[in-house]
Amino acid sequence: MNPLLKSIFSTEFAFAVIRVMTPLLLPALGVAITNLAGSVNIALEGIMLIAAFFGVLVSAFTGSLFLSLLAGIAAGVALAAILGYFHLKLKADIILGAIALNLFAAGFTIFMLFLITGDKGSTSSLKSLVFPSVHIPLIRHIPVLGDIVSGHNVLTYVAVLMVLVFYIIVYKTPLGLRIRAVGQNPDAAASVGIKVDRIKLYALMLSGFFGALGGLYLSMGYVSWFSRDMTAGRGFIAIAASTLGGNLPMGTFLASLLFGVVNAFAIYIASLNVPSELIQMIPYLVTLVALTIFSLRTLRKRPAKKEEKKLHVDEAAL
Numbered sequence: 001m002n003p004l005l006k007s008i009f010s011t012e013f014a015f016a017v018i019r020v021m022t023p024l025l026l027p028a029l030g031v032a033i034t035n036l037a038g039s040v041n042i043a044l045e046g047i048m049l050i051a052a053f054f055g056v057l058v059s060a061f062t063g064s065l066f067l068s069l070l071a072g073i074a075a076g077v078a079l080a081a082i083l084g085y086f087h088l089k090l091k092a093d094i095i096l097g098a099i100a101l102n103l104f105a106a107g108f109t110i111f112m113l114f115l116i117t118g119d120k121g122s123t124s125s126l127k128s129l130v131f132p133s134v135h136i137p138l139i140r141h142i143p144v145l146g147d148i149v150s151g152h153n154v155l156t157y158v159a160v161l162m163v164l165v166f167y168i169i170v171y172k173t174p175l176g177l178r179i180r181a182v183g184q185n186p187d188a189a190a191s192v193g194i195k196v197d198r199i200k201l202y203a204l205m206l207s208g209f210f211g212a213l214g215g216l217y218l219s220m221g222y223v224s225w226f227s228r229d230m231t232a233g234r235g236f237i238a239i240a241a242s243t244l245g246g247n248l249p250m251g252t253f254l255a256s257l258l259f260g261v262v263n264a265f266a267i268y269i270a271s272l273n274v275p276s277e278l279i280q281m282i283p284y285l286v287t288l289v290a291l292t293i294f295s296l297r298t299l300r301k302r303p304a305k306k307e308e309k310k311l312h313v314d315e316a317a318l
Contacts, residue, residue, distance in 0.1 A: 011147035013264060018148070020267070021260025022156045023048070023222060023231075026214030027238035028256050029166045030207030032247040036170060037203035038183035043083050043098035044211040045235030046105030051076040051215030053109045056226040057116070060126040068129065069216065076212025077205050079105065084201040102235075110228050122227035130224045131155050131216075153221035155213060160253075162210060167249040169206070179203050211235070233284065240287045244294055262286045 027044040034041040055072035059065060079101060086097040114120050131154050140150035170176035181189040182199045190196050214234070219226045241259055245251030266282040 008265065008268060011144055013268065014148040015151070016264040016267065017257070017260045018152060018156060019222070020263040021256050022153070022159045023214045023218050023234050024238055024241055024259050024263075025159045025253060025256035026162060026217065027211045027235050028241035028245070028252050029162055029249075030210035030214075031239050032242040032245065032249075032252050033166065033170065033179065033210070034200075034203050034207045035242060035247045036183045037179045037200050038186060039087065039094055039200045039204060040239075041080065041083065041098060041204055041207045041211075042095060042236070042239060043079065043101045043105075044207065044214075044238055045231050045233070046098075046102040047076045047079050047208050047211035048215030048218065048231045048235055049105040049109050049229070050079050051212035052219035052230060053112065053226050055216045056123050056126065056128040056219045057112075059129040059220065060123070063129065065129050065131060065220075068220065072216040072220075073209060073212045076215060077208040080204045080208025080211070081201070084204040087204075088197040088201055106229055109226070113226070113228065120228065123225045126225070128225060129220065131221050153217065155217040155221045158213060159217070162213070163249045163253050166210075166252075170249070175199075175202065214238075237283060237287050240291050244290055258290075259283065259287070 027048060030044055030047075031041060051072035054075040055068045058071035059068035062068070083094070083097050083101055086092040086100075087094040110120055113123065117123055117125050119125060133151055134154050134157060136146075136150040140146045168176075170179065178189065178194050178199045179202070181194060182196050182203075186196045189199075215231070218230055218234075223230075237259055238256075241255040242252050243255075244258075245253070245255040263283050266280070
C-alpha cells in the first residue's frame with residue numbers, strides 16, 4: 001500500500017482528526033447559537049485569539065489552570081458582550097463590528113505580547129501550563145478504538161460534551177426557545193413580551209463562551225504557547241461548519257469532523273514534495289467548495305418552496 005494511504009488509514013490519522021477538529025467544533029457551536037438568534041457572530045476569530053492569549057498569560061503568572069480557564073472564558077465572553085453592545089445598543093452593523101473586533105484582537109495580542117515578553121512572535125519565553133490529557137478507563141485498552149478515542153486533551157472531551165450542552169440549551173430550556181423564537185421572527189417574539197435585544201446578547205455571550213474554549217485549547221492543549229494570529233482562520237472555517245451543519249448540534253459536529261479530516265490530511269501530506277503554500281490552501285479551498293455546494297442546494301430548494309406556497313394560495317382562493 002502507498003505510504004500516504006497507509007498513514008491515512010491508520011489510528012494515528014483518526015486520532016489527529018479528532019485533535020484538529022476540536023478548535024473548529026467549539027467556535028462552530030458559538031456561530032450556530034448566534035445564527036439561531038438571528039445575529040451571526042463572525043468575531044470568533046478574535047474571541048479565540050483573546051482567550052488563547054489571556055489563558056497563557058494567567059497560567060504563566062499564577063501557575064493555576066483553573067484561573068487561566070476562567071481568564072480565557074471571561075476574555076472571550078467580554079469581547080462577545082462588547083460586540084453585542086456595539087450592535088444592540090449603538091445599532092452598529094454586526095458584521096462591521098465583528099470585523100473591527102477581529103482586527104483589534106489581532107493587534108492587541110501582538111502589542112501586549114511585545115510589552116510583556118519583548119517578542120512579537122510567541123510566548124515561548126514564558127513557562128505556561130497546558131491542560132492534561134485523559135486516558136479513558138476500559139476504553140483505552142480496546143484495540144483500535146482505544147488508540148483513537150482515548151488519550152486526548154481534556155478540552156477535546158469538553159468539546160464533545162458541549163455538543164450535548166448546546167442541544168440542551170437550545171431545545172430543552174426556556175432560553176433556547178426564546179433564542180429560536182427571536183431568530184425566526186423577532187417582531188412576533190417581542191409581541192409576547194420577549195426582550196429581543198437581551199436574548200440576542202445572551203446568544204452572543206454564549207458564543208463567546210464556546211469560542212473562548214476553542215481558543216484555550218489552541219494555546220494550552222493543541223500547543224503549549226501563544227503565537228500571533230495562531231487561530232489561522234479557524235474562526236471563519238467554523239462559520240462554514242455551522243452553516244453546513246444547519247446550526248444543528250449533530251450537523252455542526254459532523255461538519256466540524258469533515259473539516260477536521262481535511263486539516264489532518266493537509267498536515268499529513270506536508271511530508272511529501274508539495275509546495276507548502278498549496279498545503280496551507282487546502283482547508284480554505286475545501287471550505288469554499290463546501291459552501292458553494294451548500295448554497296447551490298439551497299437555491300434549488302427555493303423555487304420548489306415558492307411553487308408550494310403558490311399552490312397553497314391558489315387552493316385557498318378556490
